[in-house]
Amino acid sequence: MSSTLQLFKQTFRRDLTLAFRRKSELVNPLIFFLIVASLFPIGVSPEPNFLSQLAPGLVWVAALLATLLSMETLFKSDYEDGSLEQLLLSPQPVFLVVLSKVLAHWLLSGLALTLVAPLLGVMLFLPSEGMPGLMLSLLLGTPTLSLIGAIGAALTVGLRRGGVLISLLVLPLYIPVLIFGSSAVQAAVTGLPLDGYLALLGAMLALALALAPIAAGAALRISVSG
């Protein structure tokens, strides 16, 4: 039992250390998040009233795409240098490895996006009443995105060009999170209670937390052995 926990902690610490040694890669999803959000005023309309109506959906779509973009690297470097194979050979359950890697990844992508999101809200004239809803929905929603994305990353890790493919696999599965995430922000803006949406986002997180690491673990075994 203790060695199982040890593996979880070690993988977690290792992933964080590796991520902090490549700081430029760390901020890339955040920059992408900002750029995507600034494309909409330029491409659609800079009109504040118009943008404030679109803002809940726009921030959520941008967060979703930024998470997706960062997913590809989740297992890639470990696969390439062989350490993923070593992790799979260990007697500990694979889903724990996946879980600790996703947790480390989420801290640096999903959580960071959540913290940057108010800035985008301001850029897109999101009414200030919507900010708590935005932060809370992203806080509950982005871990689900990372967990589902891990399945796609695990399935495509052995492929040379997995980039577009992973979005094809994962984006349809992101739709429920997008629906309830942006609805929560919309409800917050209009002053409606948002606990129902947050409860649903929490339920989806619980389900993803329980099932996605197992599916991703199975996918990793398939990808590595093939």
Place this chain on the structure above:
Amino acid sequence: MASSWLPRWFYQLASPRWCYSITGKLIPWFAAIGGLLFVIGLVWGLAFAPSDYQQGNSFRIIYLHVPTAILAQSFYMLMAIAGAIGLIWKMKVADMVAKSVAPLGAALAVLALATGAIWGKPTWGSWWVWDARLTSMLVLLFLYLGVMALNSAIESETTAAKSTAVLALVGLVNIPIIKYSVEWWNTLHQPATFKITEKPAMPAEMWMPLLVMVIALYLVFGLAMMLRLRNEILTRERRAGWVKELLGS
């Protein structure tokens, strides 16, 4: 044998050769009965069923729209279950079934969406509405396309089969979530004004041909699946003795 509680034919199906011969025997039956029912259902539905008092004759596309939509969903189930059987029992034939079902399911989803659009134009006044049912069918099509893309991206046949099986199963868990979330999202934004496929509101003269069409399409697409499956069996087992003997080389 550890798991001998399974019927014997289940193990026999695992043999590509046996599967090839049994589908060969089934194909004429599926073709004859499916073709007959298809013609009966289509003529009955298009020419003899009473026309709708509100939509007139334009509702008759239901006889293609509903069967394709039902089949698109059940083919996804079939694909996921076949994938699961392939993963659990390492059955080659199940992998081949999953692979040959995917493009047919995608085609059915496209047909359901296309007939829906053609139906939507006279009834709702536009080709496309972001209605809950339309949206969830579109997402189902995306899931099919994802499975097909993954299958064609992986070179090794066994790895491709296993990977797509995992993806199909993940999609299967997600389908109800997507369906209900889309339904909820839609009712939030607009009241459900488009509930035109209420079954109980339909008289028997209308739904009887529909039932015939559903059964006919199951048989016809079951036939198409078997043809694809046989092709797949021959391609993958091309080095086996019985295939060489069969093809006379």
